Amino acid sequence: MSIGNEQTAGTAPTVPGQSAPTGHRSTSSPLTRVLGIIVVLCIPLVVWLSFVATPPDRVQGESVRLLYVHVPSVTVAYVACFVTFVSSIMWLWKRSEWWDLVGSSAAEIGSVFTALTLVSGMIWGQITWGTAWEWDPRLTSTLFLFLLLVGYQALRAASPDRSARSRRSAVVGLLLVPNIIIVNRSVEWWRSLHQDATLFRTDLDFRIEGLMLFTWMFTTAVGMVLLVWLMFHRFRVGWLANRVEEQQLSEAVAARRAEATS
Amino acid sequence: MLRDAWLVAGKDLRMEVRTRVGLGQVVPFAVLVLVLFGFALDPDRGILEAATPGLFWVTVLFAAVLGVQRAYAVESAEGVRDALRLSSLSAPGVFLGKTLAIAVQLVAVEVALGVGVVILYGADPGGWVLLVGSALPATAGIAAAGSLYGVLAVGLRVRETLLPLLLLPVLAPVLLAATRAFEAALDGSPADGWPWAGLLALFAVVYVGCGIGLYGTVLEES
Amino acid sequence: MLRDAWLVAGKDLRMEVRTRVGLGQVVPFAVLVLVLFGFALDPDRGILEAATPGLFWVTVLFAAVLGVQRAYAVESAEGVRDALRLSSLSAPGVFLGKTLAIAVQLVAVEVALGVGVVILYGADPGGWVLLVGSALPATAGIAAAGSLYGVLAVGLRVRETLLPLLLLPVLAPVLLAATRAFEAALDGSPADGWPWAGLLALFAVVYVGCGIGLYGTVLEES
Amino acid sequence: MTSVIHLRDVVALLGGFPALTGVDLDVSAGELVALVGANGAGKTTVLRLCAGLVPVASGTAQVLGEDLGRNARAVRSRVGLLGPSGGLYDELTASDNLRFFARASRVDLTDVERAAERFGITGRIGATPVGRLSTGQRRRVALASLVARRAELWLLDEPHAGLDAEGRDLLDSVVRSAVAAGATVVIASHDLDRTEGLGCRHVTLAGGSVTHGGDHAA
Amino acid sequence: MTSVIHLRDVVALLGGFPALTGVDLDVSAGELVALVGANGAGKTTVLRLCAGLVPVASGTAQVLGEDLGRNARAVRSRVGLLGPSGGLYDELTASDNLRFFARASRVDLTDVERAAERFGITGRIGATPVGRLSTGQRRRVALASLVARRAELWLLDEPHAGLDAEGRDLLDSVVRSAVAAGATVVIASHDLDRTEGLGCRHVTLAGGSVTHGGDHAA
Ligand code: HEM
Numbered sequence A: 001m002s003i004g005n006e007q008t009a010g011t012a013p014t015v016p017g018q019s020a021p022t023g024h025r026s027t028s029s030p031l032t033r034v035l036g037i038i039v040v041l042c043i044p045l046v047v048w049l050s051f052v053a054t055p056p057d058r059v060q061g062e063s064v065r066l067l068y069v070h071v072p073s074v075t076v077a078y079v080a081c082f083v084t085f086v087s088s089i090m091w092l093w094k095r096s097e098w099w100d101l102v103g104s105s106a107a108e109i110g111s112v113f114t115a116l117t118l119v120s121g122m123i124w125g126q127i128t129w130g131t132a133w134e135w136d137p138r139l140t141s142t143l144f145l146f147l148l149l150v151g152y153q154a155l156r157a158a159s160p161d162r163s164a165r166s167r168r169s170a171v172v173g174l175l176l177v178p179n180i181i182i183v184n185r186s187v188e189w190w191r192s193l194h195q196d197a198t199l200f201r202t203d204l205d206f207r208i209e210g211l212m213l214f215t216w217m218f219t220t221a222v223g224m225v226l227l228v229w230l231m232f233h234r235f236r237v238g239w240l241a242n243r244v245e246e247q248q249l250s251e252a253v254a255a256r257r258a259e260a261t262s
Numbered sequence B, C: 001m002l003r004d005a006w007l008v009a010g011k012d013l014r015m016e017v018r019t020r021v022g023l024g025q026v027v028p029f030a031v032l033v034l035v036l037f038g039f040a041l042d043p044d045r046g047i048l049e050a051a052t053p054g055l056f057w058v059t060v061l062f063a064a065v066l067g068v069q070r071a072y073a074v075e076s077a078e079g080v081r082d083a084l085r086l087s088s089l090s091a092p093g094v095f096l097g098k099t100l101a102i103a104v105q106l107v108a109v110e111v112a113l114g115v116g117v118v119i120l121y122g123a124d125p126g127g128w129v130l131l132v133g134s135a136l137p138a139t140a141g142i143a144a145a146g147s148l149y150g151v152l153a154v155g156l157r158v159r160e161t162l163l164p165l166l167l168l169p170v171l172a173p174v175l176l177a178a179t180r181a182f183e184a185a186l187d188g189s190p191a192d193g194w195p196w197a198g199l200l201a202l203f204a205v206v207y208v209g210c211g212i213g214l215y216g217t218v219l220e221e222s
Numbered sequence D, E: 001m002t003s004v005i006h007l008r009d010v011v012a013l014l015g016g017f018p019a020l021t022g023v024d025l026d027v028s029a030g031e032l033v034a035l036v037g038a039n040g041a042g043k044t045t046v047l048r049l050c051a052g053l054v055p056v057a058s059g060t061a062q063v064l065g066e067d068l069g070r071n072a073r074a075v076r077s078r079v080g081l082l083g084p085s086g087g088l089y090d091e092l093t094a095s096d097n098l099r100f101f102a103r104a105s106r107v108d109l110t111d112v113e114r115a116a117e118r119f120g121i122t123g124r125i126g127a128t129p130v131g132r133l134s135t136g137q138r139r140r141v142a143l144a145s146l147v148a149r150r151a152e153l154w155l156l157d158e159p160h161a162g163l164d165a166e167g168r169d170l171l172d173s174v175v176r177s178a179v180a181a182g183a184t185v186v187i188a189s190h191d192l193d194r195t196e197g198l199g200c201r202h203v204t205l206a207g208g209s210v211t212h213g214g215d216h217a218a
């Protein structure tokens, strides 16, 4: 789990929401610690469920276990994108730092999960299809989703000041979900209207049930908790970065004033 | 709003007439790209014929990126941006004006490419109605999305490179749908193509709508 | 001359480090183009497989156009051009420096594209020696030609659109030769490829030579 | 006297740098004020902030009765700003530029023509693309565009720079008649002779805040 | 006295327009000359022509003993031109700019550092990308770069514009010591008080040619 900097550096102004003890040098709080503990405790369970408890698939063999990474991560990525979308709308309405941070945190974590989907899918594809990539609708639209998220972050990185950054990224974030839908739908139609649709998935039409279903749902749930946990931390890192920026700023203001009076 | 749109589009087209960037350069560029493709993809007609509609629209996309870049380069000259923001132009008006000016240039590019494709790739133009009926909404959609994302990149030092990154993934559906529609038209089965033209119209409506709604937010940023 | 080249290349790479345009944006752009191609050209592997080398190099060319544009955008800021002409930098030095800086960026693009092609197009990288042995002179040739034509377009208001128009036709031979060499490498018949690599080296030498000889004329034009 | 500009402890950031560090400034209707101060003191930033082009990071800023933090848009179309670079399309001719910005600001075209004539933007100069004019000629085009606007609040950033002697005198007379017609004028300048000649109240900036004369009482 | 600039009936075209229509001008070594004249008279063009940046369309032009028509290159590295826009890379910091142009002009880095200090390009300003400096700060960077160059012939285009009072005085003292060290200085300016204060010989341009003072005898 090397996503983001869960442990923030530097002196810590207090983090919003949680009453962090003074001098507390991390972005954690009782709530995130609980979330973290849940994730940490569940991971061995997930591993056990997906590698030991569930049976190998008739067609897929052992490789079916990638399902438990692949599918939950794409679900989490979708949720993260949706959060970005909603936050962008809320930012345009309320213009608050809070929504800006929620949206950008979600987009960043979403891009990580999208990458995870791509990578796990490609590994899986290498094993089952014998090729890592096909110009299949889902694959293609997932790749575009990833690129949209990269674009979002590039735009944020390129914007010099905070108000321009929030404003521009909110516009892109708001377009994110319509974009995803249009891209996704059109890519689906693109193939389905095609005469000889090469449906790679037909042979994988395994019926998920019983323990497999449970494992899948359980992993997804753990993924969601992980998302929330990471969002908390990423949000706080962003919040603290803004505070550090402000603190540096007030120092800079003071220094500039002093320079003027001297 | 429409008055402002005319004013802005008129200004852009006047600049175009003065500098001839569109006709003199974007169009040749587009034709050149077509030639390069013809060059890079096998010499035997096989691939080219099958891929003609796709290549046509990929080329239009590249020309569009160039056109949008140009359309906003003039607006990001020092001070001009301030001047625009200090004017009484309505943001939706500016958006529509820019979109219109970009669309006009794109149409010129498409006509030239169409001729190029017929001559160079030996495409057989049939199904005129569908060709035009899908090219128009596609152009509107590309221009509207380009105009909206173009203003997002304005004023950033890195706009030359950021714009394609933002714009191309968004335009992927247009590429798909327009390619499909053209394929249907060239295959002589227009019935297959009209749903795609409908999708293109939908896309155009969505982006023109988003542009009208959101352009102001970006332009007026203070 | 070499000292000047280092100075100029160092300045450009320092700017790159400051702004991250190359790594942050040109590389994703290149990957994007690759995806669009994969997308527009039929879904069945047929075309893609046959066309992989061609598409790879067409994409490199587009990225090169962007890179050159960026490299000379910084030089065409008002007054900078005068300042350069008033300096004691030797023109061949400036040329080599710009070429080097562009080439470094291109190599990054090519590596990313190589990975992309292997993953997305399912290309099977074999014949490493030939691949590298043809990519290097091709890169040098593209960078040299880009650098030479880039300076031609500097200072003209229309450089965004003029540059590709000038550059793409001269690079057509590079495109062809590099494509052939890559095809040979991927087909596992490197013997067919080496003559093309030789041709690429020849191009590189010619363009670097022309650049050294002619750059001064263009830069110093008074 | 109504207050046209009212800034209290205004901080403004440019790319993260505190260009203004707590500006207090009051300008009443019909006043003629000169902002002076060393290079980098923040004069340009104050003008752009009052035009609604630079966001207010903290503090209260009211211009023409509107709060800049909430309603910068409403201010923008009512001020006339002359920036250092003029804000003209290099590719359009001088007269096309004037006409475009006049239409865009709902200004009468005859006003523009009169202003253009006054600043000598006629004949060849009017028909030349602005990018091919000399420094001073370009300034004159920007000035003509500004004058035609008849804004309520004029914000002039080093307006005399680049103008020849005749142009500077012309500018002064234009400023005087604007004030006579009820406009408020704020000039950022290093040319104290000129601003004194105009009879400006001088406000000194240093290090991003006002050190002298921000207030009428001071 | 050797002649540093010797122009006879020089015509120069900018984009087809005859910006200079027959300029006669002589400047001897060690002289301090001011080019004055209305906007569009051709001052900037004369300076750029003498720097070898504008081609001579007809007439004879000799600068620093070289014929501009034949050997403009040889002149370029020996003059120092301060243009209106400074000629700096916006993305590089002030000190990186100074260092790059110093190296490019074979200037000693310690000279540059001294000049930078003199013009206040230290601390934050030195470490800021030039594109984010104020007008006057940018002028100062350009000036520091020029001063470090120690050219034989200085061509200054409205050098006082944008500078604060202290900067203008500093510039004057720099110009004086350059002349004392044997350099020749030509200034295009609208600020006659300054140029008179410097003791310049005034040369008046109008309509692209010299109307007064082109010659020592005149
Ligand atoms: C790069 C490769 C891949 C990518 C980008 C990818 C992407 C996706 C996406 C986006 C979804 C969610 C679909 C939705 O509900 O909208 C998904 C679901 C799924 N994928 Fe993949 N996938 C890849 C490879 C594979 C492979 C190789 C397999 C199995 C052989 C596979 C099996 C599944 C299954 C079983 C689901 C869930 C069932 C469903 O919702 O249809 N994927 N994948």
Ligand SMILES: Nc1ncnc2c1ncn2[C@@H]1O[C@H](COP(=O)(O)OP(=O)(O)OP(=O)(O)O)[C@@H](O)[C@H]1O
Pocket: D131, D132, D133, D134, D135, D136, D137, D162, D164, E014, E015, E016, E017, E018, E019, E037, E038, E039, E040, E041, E042, E043, E044, E045, E046
């Ligand atoms: N790029 C150009 N193309 C065509 N004509 C130009 C160009 N630049 C300047 N001119 C014209 O050449 C003439 C001389 O210009 P120049 O810049 O030398 O004037 P100047 O004396 O420096 O004026 P100012 O005091 O306004 O700076 C002007 O009439 C101007 O319109």
Ligand SMILES: Nc1ncnc2c1ncn2[C@@H]1O[C@H](COP(=O)(O)OP(=O)(O)OP(=O)(O)O)[C@@H](O)[C@H]1O
Pocket: D014, D015, D016, D017, D018, D019, D037, D038, D039, D040, D041, D042, D043, D044, D045, D046, E131, E132, E133, E134, E135, E136, E137, E162, E164
């Ligand atoms: N884009 C920017 N990004 C960061 N800092 C900036 C930017 N523009 C200006 N500054 C800084 O803000 C401060 C104020 O700049 P401003 O342009 O307002 O000064 P000024 O008083 O107009 O100076 P001058 O007399 O030189 O025109 C300066 O110290 C400058 O370095």
Ligand SMILES: [Mg+2]
Pocket: D043, D044, D045, D157, E134, E135, E136
């Ligand atoms: Mg200023």
Ligand SMILES: [Mg+2]
Pocket: D134, D135, D136, E043, E044, E045, E157
């Ligand atoms: Mg001039």
